[in-house]
Amino acid sequence: MPDDERNERDNREDRVTPTQAQLRARRNRNIAIALALAAFVILLYLGSIMKLGPALFNRSM
Amino acid sequence: MALVEREHIDERPGPLSEATAGDFIALLKPRVMSLVVFTAFVGMLLAPASPHPFLAVIAMLAIAVGAGASGALNMWYDADIDRVMARTANRPVPRGRVAPGEALGFGLVLSVLSVMTLGLMANWLAASLLAFTIFFYVVVYTMWLKRSTPQNIVIGGAAGALPPMIGWAAVAGTVTVESLVLFLIIFLWTPPHFWALALFKSGDYARAGIPMMPNVAGERHTKRQIFAYSLAVAVSGVLPAALGFASLAYGVLAAALGGAFVWYAWRVLRLEDGDRAMRPAKALFGFSLVYLFAIFAALLVDGLASLLGA
Numbered sequence: 186m187p188d189d190e191r192n193e194r195d196n197r198e199d200r201v202t203p204t205q206a207q208l209r210a211r212r213n214r215n216i217a218i219a220l221a222l223a224a225f226v227i228l229l230y231l232g233s234i235m236k237l238g239p240a241l242f243n244r245s246m
Numbered sequence: 247m248a249l250v251e252r253e254h255i256d257e258r259p260g261p262l263s264e265a266t267a268g269d270f271i272a273l274l275k276p277r278v279m280s281l282v283v284f285t286a287f288v289g290m291l292l293a294p295a296s297p298h299p300f301l302a303v304i305a306m307l308a309i310a311v312g313a314g315a316s317g318a319l320n321m322w323y324d325a326d327i328d329r330v331m332a333r334t335a336n337r338p339v340p341r342g343r344v345a346p347g348e349a350l351g352f353g354l355v356l357s358v359l360s361v362m363t364l365g366l367m368a369n370w371l372a373a374s375l376l377a378f379t380i381f382f383y384v385v386v387y388t389m390w391l392k393r394s395t396p397q398n399i400v401i402g403g404a405a406g407a408l409p410p411m412i413g414w415a416a417v418a419g420t421v422t423v424e425s426l427v428l429f430l431i432i433f434l435w436t437p438p439h440f441w442a443l444a445l446f447k448s449g450d451y452a453r454a455g456i457p458m459m460p461n462v463a464g465e466r467h468t469k470r471q472i473f474a475y476s477l478a479v480a481v482s483g484v485l486p487a488a489l490g491f492a493s494l495a496y497g498v499l500a501a502a503l504g505g506a507f508v509w510y511a512w513r514v515l516r517l518e519d520g521d522r523a524m525r526p527a528k529a530l531f532g533f534s535l536v537y538l539f540a541i542f543a544a545l546l547v548d549g550l551a552s553l554l555g556a
Contacts, residue, residue: 207262217267225359232304232367 263345269338273321273349274314274356281538282313282409288542289413289428291549292491297368297417305368305416309409312360312376316383316405318353322346323388327454333447353384364416372416379408393455396462403436404429410542427485428545434482435538438475438511441468442531445514446524469515472530476511480504483541496548500541507537 203211234241286309290302297305321328321339325346328334338344344352357380365373387402410428415421444451444458445468451458459468483504487497510533513526 201262203262206264210264210266211262213266214263214270217270228304228307229363229366232301235298235300236367 265344269343273318275317283310286409286413288546289410290417293414293418295418308360308364315353315356316380319384320388322349331450368416369419375412396459399440407432424491431482434478438472439534442527445527473511473515476508492548
């Protein structure tokens with residue numbers, strides 16, 4: 186049996202095909218992580234500006 | 247030389263996760279978190295400082311997430327006993343929705359992020375208190391005291407009592423007698439609240455092998471302890487008025503609520519030992535939740551009134 190064909194067969198055996206429920210759950214988790222991360226970045230960005238005050242933007246170019 | 251051990255190559259991959267974002271939110275113990283947020287907010291409002299509202303909101307979120315993270319770490323460590331208790335068997339880890347390693351990673355990441363965020367956006371005293379709360383709840387209470395002594399919830403109760411102090415410290419940058427009184431109210435409230443639950447759930451705790459007071463020292467002793475702590479709760483409730491950082495109206499209300507607490511505890515003390523219905527214990531457990539909410543709501547209204555009046 187040629188090596189390529191054997192590798193292909195081995196790879197197929199190792200793969201796990203996700204069920205529809207698993208795919209839905211993964212998508213749900215991905216969206217939640219994306220939203221949480223975006224909210225965290227925005228909070229930290231705005232919080233930093235508030236913490237440092239308006240003088241933050243007051244500097245010579 | 248093989249770079250990967252054969253046994254690892256032969257291991258079948260585990261089933262793919264079907265956990266949703268909701269399962270991870272359940273790991274944060276949202277109901278406990280809501281009480282933490284509420285008491286921390288009262289601590290913030292009573293503190294003698296006026297923070298930027300947006301920074302106060304971020305500090306609240308950080309405290310809430312820190313509390314949730316300690317809940318996730320608790321569920322990771324306690325999955326074995328949660329599985330055998332009816333009250334906790336439906337939690338995401340014992341149900342198999344979330345793998346223990348996922349709960350551990352989730353809790354650790356959120357712990358670090360919440361402490362860092364509170365430190366950067368408020369101050370490092372508040373962040374240190376939050377880090378200590380997480381450590382105390384997870385390591386001291388969950389890993390050590392919970393399974394080894396009937397005083398578990400007495401000492402462990404400190405973790406649940408710290409949020410108003412953290413809220414106060416986040417705004418004022420200090421720990422004062424006033425914030426210690428807020429701590430004391432929740433600290434003294436915790437034993438009668440949990441022992442009332444332990445009285446009518448003693449079978450659950452016995453199955454899980456947790457040495458709660460009724461299982462170790464017996465029901466009679468527990469009822470006496472509940473009553474003694476209830477007296478201390480009633481006294482601690484009026485301390486804010488006695489020390490002058492709450493109004494007389496608050497003091498009167500707190501005294502009435504404290505009197506009711508003692509009355510519920512008295513009914514538990516008078517409960518016959520053979521009574522399995524445990525209605526007075528269930529009533530005390532329910533009222534204890536109302537009591538804590540009412541005391542902190544009264545402090546909140548009182549604080550708002552003095553802010554608007556000032």
